[in-house]
Amino acid sequence: MAHFTKATSIKDWLNQRLAIETVERVMMSEYWIPKNINFLWAMGMVLVITFALLLVSGIFLLMYYQPHVDTAFYSVNYTIMREVDFGWLWRHVHGVAASVVFLIIYIHMFTGIYYGSYKKGREMIWVSGMLLFVAFSAEAFSGYMLPWGQMSYWAGMVITNLFSGGSLHADGLVEWIRGDYVPAQAFLTRFFMLHVLLIPLAIIGLIGLHFGALRIPHVNNQDGEEIDFDKEAKKYLAGDKAGSKVMRFANDFMSKDMMVVGIYLIFFFYLVFWNYGFAMDAVNFDPADGLKTPAHIYPEWYFLWSYEILRPFSVDIGLVAFGFAQVIFVLLPWLDRSPNTVPANRRGLFAIWFWVMLINLIVLTAMGKLPPEGMFSQIGFVSAIVFIVQWLMLPFITMFEKKV
């Protein structure tokens, strides 16, 4: 057993037992961050804050929500929205945060792709990040079921149907997932469990892994510069704060994080109070009705691009393309054969690849929402092909990339 002495202060008492000074040093004051980074590097903190908003608002909603097909809609739209003090506020915060969190995730992800932050020792950051994306997607989908409105029911029907595997006709699997032939009580209760327990646990675990994966390779920078962190840290600690290429995570970078968070929250609360329609689909304010299919069924905006990769093809090919789209981003660190960890604008063909990918995903997103008729389905088809071809081309265009 370790040797304990009589504590001289509360801090000392804690320090002997929890090594709080070491923890503080490792996690905060001597967690070195390069100085040449921009506000996009604060998206991680923005995500943490948004996740905290989701967690807290979710806890309040959980106190009144009833996971029963007969009362779920009522408990949300009457009890929470009308009866509970500030219930409407928690619901709007929860709904808007669930949508905005994906905007930030996409910005965060494309920042990583642009600056090559998935290469040379940073592969696990990328992989754990993509696992977080999958977990957040599952969390968003399961949460969308809970108000038991028309879009909950029909999106639940459509998405669980995907598991029949087209010509495989694995209807048994679909029934197993639903716990019934159609979305009903068993379906609602299990998605409730997933939403409030299992997936949040997975997310919290993955956030830990994502942070841990960052500690050893350090944060990337915007110039593709290789920094000797030990040398620069010594310089900083010796007092040459201005000359060192690195800074402390706290308070140096944290102060910038908080500045970005402050500006972000102005935008966020503007949406919560004045422009929440995009996150709370009107159709879902009609109670679920298994006998009345809505005229247009579409997922929330953040799933539209992958939905559009599924839609323009025949069932089986569509499912294969959809499956491809779901996993391909995870493999990015290995599909990119270039040794360069520099911003995309210095990587020749890869720069074009990046901007085409980004614009094409926006096109797919738009076409995923529009009804698949006439020109929209043709644009969607071409975009889906472009998406797949781009990924197949990636190893080749990066293989011949010149070393910079």
Added chain:
Amino acid sequence: MKNKEPLILAVVVIFSLITYYLVEPYAHHVMHKHVESEHFAYADLPALAANGDATRGQDLVMGAGACTGCHSIEAAGMPAAMEPQDAAASYGVNPPDLSNVGVIFDERFLADLIKNPAHALKVEHKFTAESGKMHPMSAFAGAGGDIDQEVADMVAYLKSIAIKAEDVTPKIAYENACGRCHAMSYEKWTQIGEKPSFKDKKDALAFDIKVLQYEDSLKAYMGKLPPDLSMYIRSRGEHFVSTFIENPQAQLEGTAMPRVGVTAEMAEKVIEHMQDSGDTKRAERESIGMNVMIYIIIFAIFALLWKKQVWRDLH
């Protein structure tokens, strides 16, 4: 090195806004038919032919017009002859009490309704010769004189007995314009009236049975049960509801829902009542929103100052 952050911010904002524009305003524009409001002018209906005389109108309404054969007029001391569920069994829907129709509905609409109900209500497609069905309200064929004068007299009478427009609450407007077909459970409203709180469960169940009987007749008459409107202001939005009330056929061709015929002022009250059911916290949202914004802006200013202070030594 020059500061690239404004450029990066511009790129992020522009791509986000393009995506937002495409999936929200543009997609909704493509998916939903846009119907312009006609400001409840009822321009397709003729203006009233003559100045009505309320006294003669009273005689017609009570006598030759035969209105009171089916309609109650509580304001004139004529209560309903039947319970709503029994009236619905006869007519499909409970004929409205006429006490306040003069203030709720537009005069052109009322005049046309008296002369040709299916035309005014825009439900002629339901009552074609082939269908063999007749609109439950029989048209007024005239009492021997100038029919337009007679109709104008009746409308004048109905206006004279109605309460003043400013005394019409959103609830009264809703009950008169929508309430005989559409329940609003969040406001305890059923098609046969507000559900009272009963002490005895048997009484509550007896009331529910009457509602179910009424709904059965209504379902047979309309083709399906008209929806509960508790959350319609959120699921359809103000513009849709307003233009749909004005002319259901413009939004949804072939619908069984009749044109409502309310005045512009009453349409606003109907919508206000729907907001009182489906968007009760709109005023609170506005005021709390302002306070939260003030708080967050102060937070952001402090965060900015803190960053400036910390980074002074880093450059």
